[in-house]
Amino acid sequence: MVERRMETRRKLPPLPNAVEGNVVTRLPPEPSGYMHIGHALSGLVNYLYKEMYGGKVWLRFEDTDPRKVRAEYYDSYRDGYRWAGIRWDYEKNNSDDMELFYQNAKRLIEEGKAYACNCSREVVRRLRSEGLPCVHRSQTVDVNLELWDGMLEGRYSEGEISLRLVGDMSSANTTLRDPVIMRVVEAPHPLKGERYRVWPTYDYAVSIEDAICGVTHVLRTSEFMLRDELQNLIRGYLHMPNPTFVEYERFEFEGTPVSRREIRSLIERGLVSGWDDPRLATIVSIRRRGIVPKALKEFAERYVALTQSRKVYSWDLLYAINRKCVDDLTPRMFFVKDPVKLKLEGLGEFDVELPLHPTGRLGQRRLRVSEELYVQQDDLRSIGEGGKVRLKHLCNVTLRSISDKLAEGAAELGPPEPGLRVIQWVPVNEAVDVRVLIPGPLLKPDGTFNELSLQVEGGVAERSVDSLEVGAHVQFERFGYCVKDKLPMTFVYSHR
RNA sequence: GCUCCGGUAGUAUAGUCCGGUCAAGUAUGCGGGCCUCUCGAGCCCGAGACCCGGGUUCAAAUCCCGGCCGGAGCACCA
Incomplete structure (x- = not known):
């Protein structure tokens, strides 16, 4: 047993800033589609590091876009992670914390770190790309507070108003140019129904959640890299601690589409039979194809590198491990x-x-x-x-x-x-x-x-x-x- | 277009931070052999890589500059 632990430990490279017994990671799915092998591998990375150092791992659904989220997909992820052998310590939904997002939004407004903006989507986009502030940025706190209350009371419809963070309109990192942190969405949420019409955006929700969940390490794919700075800025305004970020390229497999858009199109054109077509890399597909959880875990330990070079794995690497896992047990x-x-x-x-x-x-x-x-x-x-x-x-x-x-x-x-x-x-x-x-x-x-x-x-x-x-x-x-x-x-x- | 990030065998990686022990390690795949009442497993052998060009240095996969190629981001998505 001790022997085995040591071996596991040797396989994954050490995690920066990790304190023995206190590594908190997270599984942050957006329940808007079927879970695939890339999510499982990323989940495994978060889980294995938590196991390696000792700590906790959260399953936290990033479900703050009511229009994209679907009830059935929550279970797709729960089942998928469970199947992959991941046991999480805590579970929550970002949508459970709406009051918290509201409170902090008010605080940001009061401290002059956020303002209500009536610019249209197009104007916001244009000014952001030009690096220019709009007139609303210099509104008084009182005006902002009143507009914010109006937002919450439902006086504005979708697209008419948003709450924006005071960032840096001329930053080279465009995510910092006064991003929208709260917006009106007039669509029912699969879990919350019509209870809320003002929803946080990703960066805002995730910044706060990572902090209050006590997340010490954010291990995620690198399309989020530019957001580190923004998320830290938000937490800075709120006097919340920042995690250590480790970002790596997505895990892809040869000849296999990962994007939901692409898979959906293949299904619609009748080229594959559905989300569980054995040629796909969704969890339901790879299970159907005979990949076993143990193999996936060993694959994560042996072949996954947390680097930023592009990865397109050959299926053979997984098959070889799978074959060895399955050989002794298979009639x-x-x-x-x-x-x-x-x-x-x-x-x-x-x-x-x-x-x-x-x-x-x-x-x-x-x-x-x-x-x-x-x-x-x-x-x-x-x-x-x-x-x-x-x-x-x-x-x-x-x-x-x-x-x-x-x-x-x-x-x-x-x-x-x-x-x-x-x-x-x-x-x-x-x-x-x-x-x-x-x-x-x-x-x-x-x-x-x-x-x-x-x-x-x-x-x-x-x-x-x-x-x-x-x-x-x-x-x-x-x-x-x-x-x-x-x-x-x-x-x-x-x-x- | 702008901004980031990367580039080691077919694939995934170790080594790069702190230059020499790297004529580059590992796994998989490939070729050959052994073994086996499977084309599986196991064992042995072999071929196979530092993107290109300059520079620094006694010495560069490793440091610097330029190029080329690839990826990501530039949403009131996450």
């Missing part, structure tokens, strides 16, 4: 693609017991063998007439004739003859028709849709697959690891 069974009937005269009918795993540790399965077996077309062809082959765990065979539909041979029971190719087989009367979906890169290197991204192999499997539950792993020998899918008689290929 072996026979699947024959492109099956051809092989008649072995005089073989008779009898039961055989085959090990479910090469180590023998997973027990046996029983098959009733008769004279007719299915074997793979390409195996027969490469062995050829007159050639010999070993049917694994069954018999040696001399092939007498081969045609497209039927082959014939002579069986010789007993131990394997050295040097023969060993192939899998399925008794004709024990065969079930199955298909295997093989997900590949959804996008070509140029970013366009890959027409060949989903291959389907048809064939027969031994009847034992009936006993597998949906979601169970199986290794089809000489084919690859697969997962029994929710679709009938279907398996999804994981990897070799």
Whole structure:
């Protein structure tokens, strides 16, 4: 146990400013879409560091845009994080703290750090890009207070007014140019209904939340880099402590879109079957494809670097780890693609017991063998007439004739003859028709849709697959690891 | 366009801060071999990289300058 801890510790680089026993991190999803592998990896980073040093981790939903947030997605993240093996210590929603945002807004106004602005969206945008203040910036505190009250009382409709922070209109960091911190949104919130019409913006909400949650380390992707300064400024005004920021590039995977917009478009065009299409990288997809949580965690420890260089991981890196996680626990069974009937005269009918795993540790399965077996077309062809082959765990065979539909041979029971190719087989009367979906890169290197991204192999499997539950792993020998899918008689290929 | 940030083998990284031990380590992938009643696992061997150009220095992957390439941000989204 101690040994293991040390090992984990060696894997992730040390965290700056970390105090043993007091590292507080957070999982900050916006519940506006399905969780994907990038969120899981980022979540894992936050969780693993908290585990490494000791401390707490928050699950905090960043749900302050009522128009984007949907109730169903909260659970997508809870389920996803839980599945990834992340256990959080506290949970809250930013939308739970509206009164707090209001109080602090008032305080900022009173201290001359915020003002109510009646400029239109377009004017705000233009002046910000030009680095120029608007007339409202110099309003008195009393006027601002009155306008703010008016906002809260519902005297203004959406777009008519906003509360802006007094920042630095000429800063090179444009986020600092008097950003809007509170605005009117006339849309119901999935959790709060119509109770509020004035909502905080991201930077304002997150600054306050990170401080009151006692977050010591913000580990996030680098599109937020420019916001550090702004968020620190807000906390400075409010006399709140700042966390340490560690920012890193997004985690992407070869040939796999991450943006929700892109995925939605693929779904709408009918190019993928839905959010759980096995070619996607949503959590539901990678589960369906057979990625196990342990593998994801080890991947995070071994391959994730908190650097700002662009990362596009090869799926092979994940597959290799996954294969090792799954190998010892996964039963072996026979699947024959492109099956051809092989008649072995005089073989008779009898039961055989085959090990479910090469180590023998997973027990046996029983098959009733008769004279007719299915074997793979390409195996027969490469062995050829007159050639010999070993049917694994069954018999040696001399092939007498081969045609497209039927082959014939002579069986010789007993131990394997050295040097023969060993192939899998399925008794004709024990065969079930199955298909295997093989997900590949959804996008070509140029970013366009890959027409060949989903291959389907048809064939027969031994009847034992009936006993597998949906979601169970199986290794089809000489084919690859697969997962029994929710679709009938279907398996999804994981990897070799 | 403006502002940031990056660039080590196919991929992901270690090394870069504090120049030499780096003719560059690891994993994966690839090639070959061994082993195995799977094309899986395991073992062994091999090929494969410091973006380019200058400069500083006895010495540069590491420091400086310029270029090229890539990414991000520039919302009353998060």
